[in-house]
Amino acid sequence: MDFGLFAEQTLNGVQYGIMLFLMAAGLSVIFGIMNFINLAHGTLYMIGAFFFATFDAWLGNFAVALLLAILASLLLGLVLDRGVMQRLYDRTHLDQVLATFGLLMFFNELAAVLWGTEPYFIPVPALLDGTIALPGDIDYPVYRLAITAVGLLVALGLYLMVEHTRFGMLIRAGATDRETLSGMGVDVRWLYSGVFAIGVMMAALAGMVTGPLVAVQVGMGETMLIVAFVVVVIGGIGSITGALVSSLLVGVVDTLGRALLPVWLGYTAGPALASMSIYVLMAAVLLLRPQGLSGARRA
Amino acid sequence: MKVRGRVALSGGGVAALVLLAGFALLPLAQQPFVTRIGTGIFILALATISLNLLVGYGGLVSFGHAAYFGAGAYAVAILSHYGTHRGWIAFAAAVGGSALLALILGAASLRVRGVFFIMITLAFAQMLYHLSTAVEKLGGDDGLRVVPNSFGPLFLGERITLYYVSLGLLCAGLVISDRLVASHFGRVLVGIRDNERRMRSLGYNPYHYRLLAFVIAGALAGLAGALEANLDAYASPELLHWSISGDLLVMLVLGGSGSIVGPLFGAVSFQLVQQVLSGFTSHWMLYFGPALVLIVFVSRRGVAGLFAGTRPHHVRGGR
Numbered sequence: 001m002d003f004g005l006f007a008e009q010t011l012n013g014v015q016y017g018i019m020l021f022l023m024a025a026g027l028s029v030i031f032g033i034m035n036f037i038n039l040a041h042g043t044l045y046m047i048g049a050f051f052f053a054t055f056d057a058w059l060g061n062f063a064v065a066l067l068l069a070i071l072a073s074l075l076l077g078l079v080l081d082r083g084v085m086q087r088l089y090d091r092t093h094l095d096q097v098l099a100t101f102g103l104l105m106f107f108n109e110l111a112a113v114l115w116g117t118e119p120y121f122i123p124v125p126a127l128l129d130g131t132i133a134l135p136g137d138i139d140y141p142v143y144r145l146a147i148t149a150v151g152l153l154v155a156l157g158l159y160l161m162v163e164h165t166r167f168g169m170l171i172r173a174g175a176t177d178r179e180t181l182s183g184m185g186v187d188v189r190w191l192y193s194g195v196f197a198i199g200v201m202m203a204a205l206a207g208m209v210t211g212p213l214v215a216v217q218v219g220m221g222e223t224m225l226i227v228a229f230v231v232v233v234i235g236g237i238g239s240i241t242g243a244l245v246s247s248l249l250v251g252v253v254d255t256l257g258r259a260l261l262p263v264w265l266g267y268t269a270g271p272a273l274a275s276m277s278i279y280v281l282m283a284a285v286l287l288l289r290p291q292g293l294s295g296a297r298r299a
Numbered sequence: 300m301k302v303r304g305r306v307a308l309s310g311g312g313v314a315a316l317v318l319l320a321g322f323a324l325l326p327l328a329q330q331p332f333v334t335r336i337g338t339g340i341f342i343l344a345l346a347t348i349s350l351n352l353l354v355g356y357g358g359l360v361s362f363g364h365a366a367y368f369g370a371g372a373y374a375v376a377i378l379s380h381y382g383t384h385r386g387w388i389a390f391a392a393a394v395g396g397s398a399l400l401a402l403i404l405g406a407a408s409l410r411v412r413g414v415f416f417i418m419i420t421l422a423f424a425q426m427l428y429h430l431s432t433a434v435e436k437l438g439g440d441d442g443l444r445v446v447p448n449s450f451g452p453l454f455l456g457e458r459i460t461l462y463y464v465s466l467g468l469l470c471a472g473l474v475i476s477d478r479l480v481a482s483h484f485g486r487v488l489v490g491i492r493d494n495e496r497r498m499r500s501l502g503y504n505p506y507h508y509r510l511l512a513f514v515i516a517g518a519l520a521g522l523a524g525a526l527e528a529n530l531d532a533y534a535s536p537e538l539l540h541w542s543i544s545g546d547l548l549v550m551l552v553l554g555g556s557g558s559i560v561g562p563l564f565g566a567v568s569f570q571l572v573q574q575v576l577s578g579f580t581s582h583w584m585l586y587f588g589p590a591l592v593l594i595v596f597v598s599r600r601g602v603a604g605l606f607a608g609t610r611p612h613h614v615r616g617g618r
Contacts, residue, residue: 037414039545087596093414094360095595098552101545102591109584222541226425229418233411268435275433279426282419283407290410 004138009259010252015144017251018151022206023228024235025158025243026199032237033175033195034089039100041203042225043107046218048073048204049211050111053120062125069208070201077200081193089192104222112218119215147209154202159240171195227254230278234285236292246293254278315473315560318567322466326459334462335530340570341465342526347550347562348472349519354548355557356480357512358492359409362417363424364547366404367397367517369539371524373431376443376534386450393525394518401517405510421541428539442535445528455529465526469563472519477559479515488512549591 023045030036051072055065084103088096124143131139162168170191173181182188207221214220227250235246257277262270285292322341326334346368353359371393378389408419432440447456455461479485490498491505499505528534537543546569554565576583 031414035414037417084592091595093417094354094548094552094556097360097362097417098548099592099595101549102588102595104588105584105591106588109582109588113582113585226422226541230422233415233418233422271433272430275429276426279422282422286407286410286419 004136005259006256007134007136008138008140009256011138011140011148012144013252013255014248015148015151015251016255017248018148018155019206019210020224020228020231020251021155021244021247022151022202023224024231024247025155025240026202027228028232028235028237028243029162029171029240030196030199031232033171033178034085034192036085036089037093037096037100038085039097039225040103040107041199041228042221042223043104043111044073044076044200044203044221045207045224046111046216046221047076047107048207049122049216049220050115050120051204052208052211053122053216054115056122062127066208070205073204074197074201076204077197078193080200081196085196086189086192108218115218117218119217120211121215122211124212143212150209151206154205155240155244158202162240167194227278230282233282234293236294239294242292242294250278250281253281311558311560311564315563318563319466319470323463326462331458334458336570336574338458338462338465338526338530340566341462341469342523342530343547343550343570344563344566345465345469345472345526346520346523347547347554347566348469348476349516349523350547350551351556351558351562352476352479352512352516352519354551355561356485356488356492357509359509359512360417360548361408361420361513361516362541362544362548363404363408363420363422364516364520365539365541365543366420366424366427367401367520368524368527368543368547369427369431369534369536370397370400371521372445372528372531372534372538373437373443373524374521375448375525375528376445377437379445379448379528380443384446384448386448386453386455389448390522390525393521393528395521397521397524398514398518401514402510405513405517409506409509409513421544424539424544425541428536428541431536431539438535440536442533442537445532445534447529447532448525456532461526461529465530468522468526472522473559473563475519480559484508484511553594 023041027038027041030038030041048069051069052065055068055072056062059065059068080103084099088099091099128143128146130142132142132145134140160168162171170181170186173186174188174191174195178188181191206224207216231243231246231250234250235242235244254274254277257274258271261274261277264270265273322337325337346364349367350361350364353361353364374393374396375389378384378392383389404420404423408416408423411419431437431442437443447454447461449455450464453460453464455464480489487498487503488508491503491508495505524538527538550565550569551562552565553568554563555561572587573583576586580586
């Protein structure tokens with residue numbers, strides 16, 4: 001394996017890791033504040049990709065379609081929170097798992113009815129098509145670099161929002177002691193709705209920008225969801241930096257494992273071990289540091 | 300259900316006996332389709348019984364039970380692939396293999412509680428799913444063909460034989476879970492579910508009891524998986540898929556978790572709903588999904604709660 005390929009795969013791993021971050025950050029913040037586990041979070045990743053594919057096909061304009069899909073997913077997040085999720089925040093985790101499993105079934109079936117079971121392909125916009133020459137003789141796709149940058153910007157925005165705005169202060173206060181917060185006159189229900197909608201939007205955004213790289217189809221979200229769970233377990237709850245570090249770690253380990261292990265270990269043991277690498281990583285973190293890398297509290 | 304040796308059948312227990320007797324007579328109807336569905340129900344009920352030990356009595360919400368179900372099926376398939384069709388060997392391998400797997404994965408998963416436990420059990424089961432598709436010797440995406448097992452003169456490739464063997468093992472599973480819950484071990488397990496701190500101060504180590512429950516549940520799920528491999532004459536990655544874990548949880552809660560006969564009612568009603576709905580529409584999940592949400596909203600007692608006298612112990616764990 002030469003250096004160029006190694007560097008290219010590392011960049012791919014970072015890009016995958018950033019997408020995982022968009023999923024895991026929402027899961028982690030929603031769990032940290034509402035004590036809520038949402039199995040339908042991955043389905044919203046898929047819905048985001050379908051929204052975007054549909055708007056893009058109608059309008060033929062990548063940027064406008066992206067904006068519309070983001071607004072649509074925010075709206076969906078609000079409706080879901082008000083209609084279903086609010087009733088689940090105080091229930092046991094088992095109830096939450098079952099109800100969101102029901103939602104997952106519903107959305108996957110609805111997507112199959114509305115968009116069919118054939119995969120959709122979203123074209124890469126002309127502006128971002130093609131490759132760019134990077135040092136070390138690498139021709140890297142511009143689009144992948146662009147979505148990595150977008151993901152990093154969202155991560156930065158999320159960090160600034162949580163740490164430096166009034167809304168972010170309320171989020172942190174809600175995670176610490178929501179009864180005191182509501183006693184001080186803050187409408188906690190709307191705070192929850194806002195947090196949930198932002199989480200949905202980030203998952204949907206990950207689905208949208210990943211759309212042109214993969215086939216958009218029913219079931220694409222659950223694979224992402226489970227890997228995002230691995231990220232949350234490794235990173236620990238309650239820290240955005242922890243989630244970011246963990247996402248990048250999982251993204252790079254998974255991508256490099258798939259590229260390198262078959263070369264090192266042969267094509268029998270290589271793919272088998274590569275398919276297990278991130279789960280072995282998770283088990284190792286559980287043994288050495290059950291509270292996760294960020295070291296925040298563990299329920 | 301039996302309470303300390305005295306036979307004290309509850310309403311749910313009577314209903315379960317009537318249901319099982321009905322199943323014993325069902326093959327007289329000579330409908331191959333009905334016996335096929337029935338066998339499938341028994342197998343899923345057995346797997347749900349094993350999950351009930353964890354969720355209902357241990358308060359441990361495992362979303363990875365497909366791992367042990369699928370592992371049991373693959374154990375039978377791998378032996379079959381290498382020419383071993385003797386039932387005793389294949390079933391012992393399925394039960395033992397799944398128990399060993401549960402020991403390893405349980406030892407890691409039980410280090411955390413609550414929502415992390417749900418995520419981790421789901422993740423480990425997904426690891427096995429990916430592993431089964433990545434290893435060519437396991438047939439990759441296609442899975443492995445299975446030659447049905449024989450126990451002496453009993454050949455499980457025979458439709459009716461498999462039906463009655465599965466029914467018998469389901470009854471055995473019900474009795475085992477009843478005895479287990481009533482035993483010292485079961486009482487300690489329920490005690491840990493309800494008040495971990497108190498049990499700890501009484502000198503019990505919760506980790507050891509939960510791990511043992513995990514291993515027993517894994518073994519029982521492996522047995523169900525071995526039957527499934529015989530029914531399908533196949534072991535495929537689909538048996539390890541996370542949606543199987545979800546279906547098992549749905550069946551458990553439909554029937555009433557923390558009730559001995561709940562898994563039986565849950566498996567029967569889930570299969571009936573699925574068969575009936577899919578008779579009307581191929582998109583049955585479009586209706587079942589929202590129905591599941593509504594069921595969670597309005598009820599926590601499940602189908603077993605419909606029968607007078609059954610008092611399911613509510614799951615208090617998981618938070």
